[in-house]
Amino acid sequence: MKLYYSPGACSLADHIALHEAGLSFDHEKVDLKTKRTESGADYAAINPKGYVPALTLDTGETLSENIAILDWIAHQDTALKPTGSMGHTHLLEALAFISTEIHKSFKPFFAGGSDEEKAKAGAVIVKRMTYLADTMEGDYLFGAAVSAADCYLFVMLLWAAKNQLDAPPPLVAFRERMMARPAVQEAMRHEGLV
Numbered sequence: 001m002k003l004y005y006s007p008g009a010c011s012l013a014d015h016i017a018l019h020e021a022g023l024s025f026d027h028e029k030v031d032l033k034t035k036r037t038e039s040g041a042d043y044a045a046i047n048p049k050g051y052v053p054a055l056t057l058d059t060g061e062t063l064s065e066n067i068a069i070l071d072w073i074a075h076q077d078t079a080l081k082p083t084g085s086m087g088h089t090h091l092l093e094a095l096a097f098i099s100t101e102i103h104k105s106f107k108p109f110f111a112g113g114s115d116e117e118k119a120k121a122g123a124v125i126v127k128r129m130t131y132l133a134d135t136m137e138g139d140y141l142f143g144a145a146v147s148a149a150d151c152y153l154f155v156m157l158l159w160a161a162k163n164q165l166d167a168p169p170p171l172v173a174f175r176e177r178m179m180a181r182p183a184v185q186e187a188m189r190h191e192g193l194v
Contacts, residue, residue, distance in 0.1 A: 001025040004046060004054040006032050007191040010103060011053035013152040014069045015190065019183035020146060021077035025055075027190055066103075067095045070148040082142040094132075094141055094149035101128045102156045109163050122165045129160070133168035139177055146181065154178040 003018060003025055005011035009032075018025050029038040030052055037043050047054035047064050055069045056062045063069050074081040074091060081091040105125045108117040132153065137143045140150045157175040160167050167175070178184050188194040 001058050002056045003027045004030050004037065004043065004052055004056075005191065006030050006052045008155075008158070008193055009052050010066055010152070010155055012158075012187060012191060012193075013066055013148075013155045014053045014055060014073065015187035016151040016154065016181075016184050017070055017073045017080060017148050019186050020148075020151065020181075021073050021080060023073070023076060029191075066152060067092070067099055070095055070152060074148040079145060080148045082147060087142075090142065091147060091149055094147070095152060097128070097132075098149060098152045098156060103152075106156075106159055106163075109159070118163075122163070125156075125160060125165055126167070129156070129171055130168045133170040133174075136170060136174070140174070146178075150174075150178065154184065 001023065003011065003015055005015055005027060006029065015027065028041075030036075030043050031038075032051065035043045035050055037046070043054075044050055046056065046062060049064055053066060053069055054062055054064045055072070063072055071092065074088075081087050102125055105121050105128065107113070108121045113121065132141065135141075140146050141153065142149075153171075154175060157167055157171055157178075161175070185194065
């Protein structure tokens with residue numbers, strides 16, 4: 001299995017989740033400008049969408065999109081999803097919210113938006129993060145155990161800090177808890193972020 005990533009990109013969530021699940025995998029950096037992998041492969045041949053993440057499974061099939069990859073990882077290690085009959089549905093709900101309401105809102109910060117566009121986007125991001133802070137069920141989104149959605153939220157909080165957005169205090173504490181996790185440290189070391 002191989003994860004294709006770009007350092008600090010949203011693919012970091014998948015990188016962390018793979019380590020949390022204890023799965024064996026290789027990882028290869030992608031230059032998103034040249035669309036070449038670290039080994040020189042044409043990334044467009046691996047993922048025609050041209051962005052990360054992509055996860056090539058042992059079967060040869062390649063998954064893309066954070067929601068799909070994180071959901072697949074949570075199926076490999078059910079500790080990464082909430083328990084109960086609605087646990088999987090609530091995980092998908094959280095992943096979709098993070099992807100569509102928070103991740104997408106960062107676009108002005110990465111696509112050369114104006115100061116006004118960044119300010120508007122920042123206000124939306126903080127509002128959406130406040131919702132998550134208010135609905136957390138413990139140290140993590142669903143209680144005492146980390147989930148695949150927590151891995152994604154952590155990366156969004158790194159982006160918020162990088163762009164001087166003030167995350168709600170419960171999420172700042174959450175970010176610090178996540179940062180101390182061995183899986184997070186290992187993924188960030190692999191990506192050259194620590």
